[in-house]
Amino acid sequence: MLTLRDAPPAMRPPAVRPRGRRPFRDNPIRILASIALLAAALGIALTFATGSARYSPDFLTEFVLYALSVADLTMILALVFVLARNIIKMMVERRRGLPIARFRSKLVGALLGMTLIPAVLVLLVGSELIRSNVDRWFNAPMEEIVASANRMASDYYGERQKLTSDTASRLARLLASLPFPDADPVAVRDLILPEVVQQRASMIEVYRVARARTGAPAVTSVVDVAVPSLPREYNRASADRLAERVAAGSREAHGPEPLGVGGQLLRAAEPIRTPDGTLAGVVVASDFLTGDLAARSRRMTDAYEAYNQLKVLKNPLVSVYLSFFLMVTLMILVGATWMGLYLASRITRPVQRLAAAAREIGAGHFDQRLEPETSDEVGSLVEAFNSMAAELSASRQNLERSAHTLKRQHQEVEARRRYIQTILDRITTGVISLDDANRVSTVNNAAARLLGVDGDQSGRPIEDLLARPGLEPLAKLFAAGRPGDADRPAQEVSLARDGRELHLAVATTTLHGEGGAVEGRLIVFDDITPLIRAQKVAAWREVARRLAHEIKNPLTPIQLCAERLSRHFQAAPPVTRELVEECTRTIVGEVESLKGLVDEFSQFARMPAPRRIPTQLPQLLSDTLALYVGLFRDVTIETHFPPDLPMARVDPEQIRRVVINLVDNAIEAMDRRGRVFVEVQHLPVERLLRLVVADNGPGIPEGEREKLFLPYYSTKRRGSGLGLAIVRRIVAEHGGTVEVTANAPRGTRFTIELPA
Amino acid sequence: MIRRAFLAALLATVLGACSAPAPAVFAFSGPPAGDEGLHVTSLTKDGQILVSFSLADGLTGELRRAIDSGLPATITYVVELRRPESLWFDRTVATATVTATVRFDNLTRQHQLSRTIDGRGEEPRVTEEEEDVRTWLTAFDRLPLFSTAQLEANSVYYVKVRAYARPRLNGSLFWPWDRGGKTGYTPRFTYIG
8 A cells, every 4th residue: 555644755754565465445355355254144134034935933923023123223223334435535535626526426326326226126116026925825715714724623622621521520420429539449440441441531530539638639549441442652751640630620620641652642530439429539531632633733733833823923924034134135245245346446447546646746745656456557557656756866866966066066156255245345346247237236335435426326227327426537438438448557547526536446347157258247446545645655755855855954054154154244344234234144044943834844754663552542632622721812622521432542643733734723723712613432332432622713725635634735824834735644644534624613623533 | 533432322222121021110208109009009918019010901901802813822921019209219129920811722711820929930820711811810909928027117108000911912123022901000108117
């Protein structure tokens, strides 16, 4: 039997017939045994029915009918059970939509109909035949014949019995004349002998009655006389018992006594009473019926009784025969029903197994195999099914292997893609990939940040993306070359974004497919703004260093010469001396001024590396801003330092210088009248500390803001123009950034961000 | 599982039918009214419970015809001494079976009568009188069927008698068991001890 379970394919064993006990329908020995048993039961029933005439009606109605009824009921229940079980089973199968269920129910219905209808018809017709035949047994002539015969025998029997009784009565009266019970036995014999001689009785026995101590009568044989022809097999004791009963007053004074030779003795007893009515004795007269006569009489009576018994037991007997008939019909029905169901099962089961196995294969269980049960066409079909399943299984395995390989390759590609994506997301180089129609495929984080666009630009034409304000130089550069052009080296492009100048090195690369066809382009651009700035700073530092070197060296001789000239002209006329002194003072003053300027250049060129230590910025700022207390009457310095700020690793001296430069610039920009706002913010997500110095002065035009950080650029009438350059350098060497923006509602706002 | 349960129920039905030639009668909380025609009385005397019962119309026309046909006819009386239970079926203390059989000889026109009590036969009789046959089959007077040793003092008892005749003349095709049995009860009596 094929077993189908919902197990994983890998765990599902091949469909093989389990060892051990085979189902009934697949066990030929048991099937043959069952058929033999049914046939044997049928044979026994038929044999019994054939010989039923030999059994007495009483036996038939008392035992056979009982057994048959039980057997009938059992088979009816079995039949109902088999039918109900299979009907319910078929209904369930049809409701569940099992394959072949409809065909199977039709097949079973047809087979059952072919069996049931003829069987029921035969049963009905046969039952009616039995009833009508039994009715024919009892017809009026037959009843009259047997009744008359019995009446004749009975009358003859009664007549002989009556004669015997009369003889006994006459003898009792005769014997009463004797002095009974003390009468002489010879006298008694003489008195009764003529009755025997004249054959009015075959035997006469006379008893004397005496009272026992208990008062019960006791009989004693006095004399008996019998004809010589009377067989000696008679039983004297029966006559004794009859005499005793009569002596005891019983009315049962006569009765037959069968003899071994076949005849009967008809006995009659009569009490002998004295004239005063006292019981003195008993006389028993017996008449011998020959064997033939008794036998004929008995046969006539037996025939009559048998007829009447049949008549009395007519209904139970009809029931017996109907039960026989019903039992045989039920046996045929049970057998036919079972056979029909068995055949239907044998026909539909292979198809059902095929359908179930096909469903399993459809569900992906390709290891389903069916064991061919027969070598006929169905067996060939099963073999073909198994071959198909094997080929499907092999194909499925190949497919699974290919899918596995593909999946592994996909995973590798995906891992590589994630790797590249991670790199693209993390690198500071902006990368934009385009398809062959110049539509954006990807924009990495750096590109989005540098261009100020969203990262999700997929499918958008690159021209649209570059049409944003500020990106015009990039658009022009891109328009100068089209996809398919040769790869071009990086070109520098300057963009103005948010008031800042952004320098990008832009390169384009063409993407080629396997056949060399152009599949798209890559636009790669690096932010070289810091590099440009560093180059500028380095250049200015070199200029400063050379200026300091070239200017500072001749200053001392110039100053010494001027002082020498002044001393030399001490003796000159006053006019000349005053002129010389004035000139030398001017020269010395300017030399001193140039020395200060050169010192500042030196400091800018030789600024030391910061020595960063953990520092509380609020404390450092408070100490620094305390220097301004009382210096500027019309300047207000406001601070805002939130509590629990983390320590900053900075060089306190350099940061102090940064703050002084910014505050000095703010005060000068406000023309020493206004409000300066100093604030520190903590940005935990970005891990930054933000220092803001803002004023409410006139502000700086947007085009000049970036130039503020260039060396020797100043909007003030005095100063070296290195203050903000030094600020930018200090901040840069601390790993931070500084930006200048407009303050709201007016003024300038410097924002420094340092690593927290 | 359902198949086994159904087979068990089927087997129980068949076995129950086979083992019950007469339908069982259950009595709750004392004797019911019983069938008319079977009159039962009891008397406790000399350590014996003497039971008398008579089956009026026991010799039915069908049974009379069966007797006349020469079939031996037997009326079986199952006499039960029972003790009422309040919350359960009455308990049967003792049971006795009394049978009365008559066979008519159409040749001699004599009835041979015999009786058994719990299988013990009495002296058979022969009679030609119809009334004797009727009395023999249907009337039983003071039969010492039970001993008072089986009784508990101050307890309530009653006697139940079920009567059914053989041969069965009304057996049907599908239900051969007796349907014409009659049942009678004595009133409850308290055994003093």
